[in-house]
Amino acid sequence: MTFTPDSELELIFDAKLIPQSVKEQLPEDLHIRPLASDDYTRGHLTVLSVLTKAPDVGLTSWQEQFRLLSSIPNTYYPLVIVSRSTDQIVAMGTLVMELKFLRGNAKAGHVEDIVVSSQAQGRGLGKKVIQALTGISESLGAYKVILDCSEENAPFYEKCGYKHAGVEMAKYAS
Ligand code: ACO
Numbered sequence: 001m002t003f004t005p006d007s008e009l010e011l012i013f014d015a016k017l018i019p020q021s022v023k024e025q026l027p028e029d030l031h032i033r034p035l036a037s038d039d040y041t042r043g044h045l046t047v048l049s050v051l052t053k054a055p056d057v058g059l060t061s062w063q064e065q066f067r068l069l070s071s072i073p074n075t076y077y078p079l080v081i082v083s084r085s086t087d088q089i090v091a092m093g094t095l096v097m098e099l100k101f102l103r104g105n106a107k108a109g110h111v112e113d114i115v116v117s118s119q120a121q122g123r124g125l126g127k128k129v130i131q132a133l134t135g136i137s138e139s140l141g142a143y144k145v146i147l148d149c150s151e152e153n154a155p156f157y158e159k160c161g162y163k164h165a166g167v168e169m170a171k172y173a174s
Pocket residue numbers: 050051111112113114115116117120121122123124125126127128147148149150152153155156159
């Protein structure tokens with residue numbers, strides 16, 4: 001599949017928000033950009049399924065979800081790393097911006113759904129995704145960026161400059 005440049009895609013947020021330093025440090029065969037409206041066809045759900053259940057909802061349903069995220073302004077910042085040789089996604093992650101009343105109407109960034117395809121792990125791509133999302137969060141004015149992860153993945157986030165803070169708790173709907 002031929003690599004599709006950003007100019008031919010409908011991107012979910014302005015690509016200029018991705019720190020230039022991260023773009024420049026990426027291996028030449030890879031490209032980092034915001035999620036695009038046709039990324040369903042670039043293996044988005046296949047890569048996501050390395051993290052957790054991500055069943056194939058079909059193109060129409062996937063695009064409805066893309067439209068829904070796009071319609072909520074200044075909130076969802078999903079990005080992907082794409083292989084220039086295959087035009088397929090190899091890594092991804094999302095920043096969600098939260099508006100608060102505390103600290104003088106502050107903003108907090110939430111890092112979600114970080115995943116690197118099994119074949120591409122160990123090349124520093126996870127770290128690049130985190131650097132990009134953290135940079136976007138800071139440039140949008142968030143006073144902190146937080147995330148939940150397993151104990152197993154904590155050393156990865158420590159390598160990305162994150163520290164243990166509090167305890168994650170969850171109640172899944174039964
Ligand atoms: N334990 C210890 N160190 C690790 C681990 C780990 N599990 N994973 C990576 N590292 C280290 C690397 O050795 C590297 O160290 P270095 O900078 O000294 O060389 C550094 O962290 C960066 O590693 P990357 O190569 O960038 O990691 P990778 O691209 O493989 O991505 C990730 C890491 C995202 C955890 C990947 O393994 C993955 O997709 N796992 C499956 C899905 C998953 O668990 N995602 C995280 C969910 S939590 C969330 O989304 C908030």
